[in-house]
Amino acid sequence: MQQKIIILDFGSQTTQLIGRRIRELDTFCEIVPYNKFPYDDPSVIGVILSGSPFSVYDQEAFKVDLSAIRGKYPILGICYGAQYMSYIYGGKVEPAGSREYGRANLDYIDKSNPLFKDFDDNSQVWMSHGDTITAIPDGFKTIASTHKVEYAAYQAVDELLWGVQFHPEVFHSVQGTLLLKNFVVDICGSRQDWSPANFVEQTIAEIRKEVGDDHVILGLSGGVDSSVCAVLLNKAIGKNLTCIFVDHGMLRKNEFQEVLNDYKVLGLNVIGVDASERFFGDLAGVSDPEQKRKIIGRDFVEVFNAEAKKITNAKWLAQGTIYPDRIESLNITGKVIKSHHNVGGLPKEMNLRLCEPLKWLFKDEVRRVGRQLGMPEHLITRHPFPGPGLAVRILGDITREKVQILQEADDIYIRSLREYKVRLSGEDARKLLAAGVPNTMKNGEMEVSLYDQIWQAGAVLLSTVRSVGVMGDERTYEHPVALRAVTSRDAMTADWAHLPYDFMAKVSNEIINKVKGVNRVCYDISSKPPATIEWE
Numbered sequence: 436m437q438q439k440i441i442i443l444d445f446g447s448q449t450t451q452l453i454g455r456r457i458r459e460l461d462t463f464c465e466i467v468p469y470n471k472f473p474y475d476d477p478s479v480i481g482v483i484l485s486g487s488p489f490s491v492y493d494q495e496a497f498k499v500d501l502s503a504i505r506g507k508y509p510i511l512g513i514c515y516g517a518q519y520m521s522y523i524y525g526g527k528v529e530p531a532g533s534r535e536y537g538r539a540n541l542d543y544i545d546k547s548n549p550l551f552k553d554f555d556d557n558s559q560v561w562m563s564h565g566d567t568i569t570a571i572p573d574g575f576k577t578i579a580s581t582h583k584v585e586y587a588a589y590q591a592v593d594e595l596l597w598g599v600q601f602h603p604e605v606f607h608s609v610q611g612t613l614l615l616k617n618f619v620v621d622i623c624g625s626r627q628d629w630s631p632a633n634f635v636e637q638t639i640a641e642i643r644k645e646v647g648d649d650h651v652i653l654g655l656s657g658g659v660d661s662s663v664c665a666v667l668l669n670k671a672i673g674k675n676l677t678c679i680f681v682d683h684g685m686l687r688k689n690e691f692q693e694v695l696n697d698y699k700v701l702g703l704n705v706i707g708v709d710a711s712e713r714f715f716g717d718l719a720g721v722s723d724p725e726q727k728r729k730i731i732g733r734d735f736v737e738v739f740n741a742e743a744k745k746i747t748n749a750k751w752l753a754q755g756t757i758y759p760d761r762i763e764s765l766n767i768t769g770k771v772i773k774s775h776h777n778v779g780g781l782p783k784e785m786n787l788r789l790c791e792p793l794k795w796l797f798k799d800e801v802r803r804v805g806r807q808l809g810m811p812e813h814l815i816t817r818h819p820f821p822g823p824g825l826a827v828r829i830l831g832d833i834t835r836e837k838v839q840i841l842q843e844a845d846d847i848y849i850r851s852l853r854e855y856k857v858r859l860s861g862e863d864a865r866k867l868l869a870a871g872v873p874n875t876m877k878n879g880e881m882e883v884s885l886y887d888q889i890w891q892a893g894a895v896l897l898s899t900v901r902s903v904g905v906m907g908d909e910r911t912y913e914h915p916v917a918l919r920a921v922t923s924r925d926a927m928t929a930d931w932a933h934l935p936y937d938f939m940a941k942v943s944n945e946i947i948n949k950v951k952g953v954n955r956v957c958y959d960i961s962s963k964p965p966a967t968i969e970w971e
């Protein structure tokens with residue numbers, strides 16, 4: 436049976452990061468809302484309580500009865516998780532005199548404690564809390580302190596229950612992964628057998644068992660998730676899979692043909708549908724970002740459904756849904772920032788069942804699985820691209836002409852990112868190799884493209900703006916293009932990429948010289964939050 440760690444989510448921004456760290460220890464884990472513990476699941480080997488934006492004494496703070504968990508599984512509380520357990524078991528939590536935020540060193544560590552096995556003296560940790568534990572419950576002992584935080588870590592004596600007020604999951608906690616390994620492997624007894632090869636083997640067997648000889652339809656987008664999903668299904672059920680790839684006319688330059696070709700080479704049974712006429716028609720004159728998204732979402736579903744209905748013997752709809760799409764995250768504000776669209780709302784009469792083989796994977800794991808399946812590297816490392824395509828990268832209304840201008844500028848930009856090489860060494864290089872990126876080190880260094888170093892990049896056409904320029908002896912009055920490139924791990928937060936100046940100079944020159952209709956290039960230096968990755 437696949438062992439699993441359960442992470443109870445109390446709403447912290449770093450909950451997903453805890454999940455990823457556990458997976459990096461080749462251990463399966465599941466993130467569930469704080470009050471949805473799977474009491475009947477025999478595969479659980481340990482429990483982690485996440486942080487939270489609340490204080491334990493806030494009216495609206497998330498509270499849960501741990502009595503059926505304490506004593507049955509090893510437990511590790513992180514930040515709020517540690518404070519919450521201290522609070523409910525009779526300790527004291529109070530607002531910290533000053534917010535304890537940033538790097539700190541553990542100047543006392545009980546190195547005989549299994550949680551701190553192999554720890555260095557003074558190990559650096561990352562603190563981020565407004566409250567602090569001022570007294571631990573009777574029967575608990577302190578196992579680490581910092582200069583400012585006496586109860587940086589505790590254990591309930593003779594019990595497998597720990598709390599740490601720092602965040603072992605973040606990079607700045609230098610031995611954070613070691614702490615999680617001590618908990619997951621030594622204390623909970625993980626066999627560390629969660630790997631892409633295991634995943635592929637197990638999932639193919641499960642798909643065959645579940646789907647049998649039924650026919651499956653899948654919507655392809657050109658992105659890594661749906662592509663890996665298709666190849667996995669193809670391996671499992673071959674000809675019984677039909678893929679549909681809809682072109683709404685706002686993909687990147689030549690993307691529809693190129694990707695369609697890739698799919699055919701991979702042996703997939705794909706139907707390519709050029710529906711661009713319809714999308715451009717329905718979008719004519721519409722400038723409002725949300726309205727554009729809604730029209731594209733609606734048209735997409737209708738075009739997809741019309742194709743799907745032709746496959747009369749289909750019983751299943753497969754989707755490349757991945758774990759972060761599904762985590763029932765505790766949305767504290769409840770606000771919708773942008774409406775995303777996915778294939779959905781298939782006609783009820785088709786009565787299709789849902790097959791989502793990647794639903795437990797994080798993005799980097801999907802890529803590892805893609806490599807395991809032998810997919811070409813350019814499909815695996817492809818940047819994420821929004822469903823509505825270039826429509827959300829053109830400010831103002833959409834026309835074929837504007838899309839063409841943007842396609843040209845974007846093509847120069849992306850091509851240049853692929854061509855520009857940078858040298859990596861040390862930890863950065865090691866991480867890429869560990870992820871299975873085919874590359875080799877020479878003299879302690881390896882060469883990667885700028886494209887592979889960033890999460891996502893694209894050009895944006897500011898078609899509602901015009902500015903004056905001069906070309907030769909001619910005055911121009913045309914649109915600017917904004918370039919966007921961000922680094923990120925999951926698109927929830929992102930930082931603008933610090934691209935080299937010589938690269939930017941070259942790209943700007945090439946775009947202005949070659950793309951008619953553009954006379955100025957800007958670089959977007961906003962991070963998310965407060966901005967978002969896409970402009971609309």
Ligand code: XMP
Pocket residue numbers: 773774775776777819820821822823891926963966967968969970
């Ligand atoms: P934002 O702009 O919200 O984007 O920071 C976060 C990530 O989501 C992608 N994105 C979308 N993906 N359908 C999608 O499939 C959409 O409607 C959509 N809108 C944004 C975006 O490219 C980024 O990776």
